[in-house]
Amino acid sequence: MTTVLTRAEQRGASFSGAMAAVVRRLPWGLSRVVPPSLLGFIVINGLTFGVDLGLLTVFRSWIELPLWLSITIAYACAFGLSYVLNRALNFHSHGAVGPQLAVYVVVVVVNYVVWILGAGAGLSALGIEYHLARIIAGACEGIYMYCALRWIVFRKN
Numbered sequence: 001m002t003t004v005l006t007r008a009e010q011r012g013a014s015f016s017g018a019m020a021a022v023v024r025r026l027p028w029g030l031s032r033v034v035p036p037s038l039l040g041f042i043v044i045n046g047l048t049f050g051v052d053l054g055l056l057t058v059f060r061s062w063i064e065l066p067l068w069l070s071i072t073i074a075y076a077c078a079f080g081l082s083y084v085l086n087r088a089l090n091f092h093s094h095g096a097v098g099p100q101l102a103v104y105v106v107v108v109v110v111n112y113v114v115w116i117l118g119a120g121a122g123l124s125a126l127g128i129e130y131h132l133a134r135i136i137a138g139a140c141e142g143i144y145m146y147c148a149l150r151w152i153v154f155r156k157n
Contacts (some may be wrong), residue, residue, distance in 0.1 A: 015040060015089040040090035041146045045082055052078035079108050091154035101151060107148040115141035 019036040026034060050106035052074045059070035083104050087093045095098065115137050 009092075012089050012092050016092070019090075037150060038146060039089055041149065042142075044085045044090055045145070047144070048078045048082040048085070051081055060065065077113075086149055087154060091149065093154040095154070104149075106150045107145070107153055110147075111141055113145060132139055139156070 016036060019040045023034050023039055024031050024038045055074035055077055056070050059065045059073055060067060063070075065073070065095070083101065087100075119136035119140055120130075120134050123136055124130045
């Protein structure tokens with residue numbers, strides 16, 4: 001039986017193949033413990049973080065929106081792009097978009113409240129320098145988001 005892949009499925013298969021090829025070459029035995037979807041998540045979310053910062057710069061410095069609005073719009077756009085790219089390229093999800101997107105929005109809101117605001121501000125309030133607090137919170141955020149995407153938002157049914 002021959003399977004014909006759509007262009008979107010071909011792009012997803014190519015992306016996953018590239019991530020798997022890189023993971024196979026990781027040193028120190030990491031290739032046995034790092035799933036290709038984790039590397040894909042890191043690549044995609046690294047890209048969307050750059051988009052977030054770029055949009056923040058455009059909205060704040062060029063359009064001169066208030067900072068809170070610039071951050072909010074850039075954050076929403078970046079997480080929207082992350083959803084689309086992770087769904088199509090990394091996790092190859094074929095679930096219904098509506099319910100899946102609703103779950104994703106809840107995951108992102110929890111992420112924002114718990115990790116970005118809660119952990120970042122909480123660590124800073126405990127006396128940790130705010131840049132270091134944000135980096136620590138960002139690492140926790142990355143772990144949380146990968147796990148939530150893999151096992152909740154894009155879970156295999």
